[in-house]
């Protein structure tokens with residue numbers, strides 16, 4: 156593969172199980188060195204997609220190239236360039252953490268140092284402990300360690316931090332940031348939107364086997380989805396809410412109107428989680444209305460196939476179209 160070729164190239168990918176289209180026509184490029192977050196609710200088709208890319212599942216149709224190779228024909232040399240952290244893994248319970256990692260390191264031509272990897276995943280104190288005696292979160296760290304021991308060019312992380320305590324998640328994020336700095340390409344699935352926002356360069360949202368949104372993390376959902384919300388309690392005791400691209404102007408006018416500090420004033424910038432929930436909600440509503448594909452028109456960033464990127468914020472952010480009042 157050439158330098159400019161994406162690390163992952165997917166065109167028209169489909170996977171059916173009987174009548175169910177688990178993956179229903181996905182087009183996607185993941186560029187070299189980027190961290191791409193694949194998001195979507197349970198059963199959306201994320202693991203099916205990722206496992207086809209890893210060579211663990213066959214596809215029904217479509218074209219796939221991972222590091223320039225069709226995963227259906229990937230040999231051992233190709234596999235050695237990948238790091239894979241599956242959703243669940245069965246490790247040798249009788250082996251210690253160190254033994255297991257040293258054992259796997261031998262399969263790779265240029266592995267990382269076993270002790271460095273153990274330290275990077277925060278298991279130094281448990282290096283000599285048998286895997287069967289580790290907690291769920293500690294075992295997950297072993298999975299991650301096994302995924303990176305071979306110094307992979309491309310790492311697949313399928314819900315890597317499930318079961319981690321908050322401190323372990325933050326340590327894991329630092330580890331991923333280190334891999335990013337080293338130029339590793341990462342494809343991540345996660346249900347933690349803060350994790351996707353922190354680690355991802357771009358994200359795609361899969362619903363019902365289709366990619367319904369694709370874009371840079373801070374542009375996903377289109378400009379309208381990012382318009383801030385100003386919330387305050389009026390002098391009449393009711394909570395008011397208004398979306399506006401000019402929150403400072405609105406706050407100034409509220410101050411002028413109320414003649415003082417507005418009670419419970421907040422300016423809220425929608426997070427990736429807010430945008431994601433809106434996308435999924437809009438798609439579910441559209442799906443309920445029509446029996447066609449889910450929410451192809453959920454946002455400006457919508458991309459049922461061919462997946463056009465989210466456009467940069469524009470004047471549309473000046474809209475102040477939503478106003479709500481509650482007690």
Ligand SMILES: Nc1ncnc2c1ncn2[C@@H]1O[C@H](COP(=O)(O)OP(=O)(O)OP(=O)(O)O)[C@@H](O)[C@H]1O
Nearest residue numbers: 172175176177195196197198199200201202203204
């Ligand atoms: N081996 C299989 N046989 C039949 N159906 C399957 C099989 N594997 C997955 N499916 C179905 O395909 C759909 C997509 O599943 P998939 O595991 O890819 O979802 P996911 O997005 O990874 O979900 P989660 O977030 O729960 O991991 C689901 O409806 C699932 O039931």
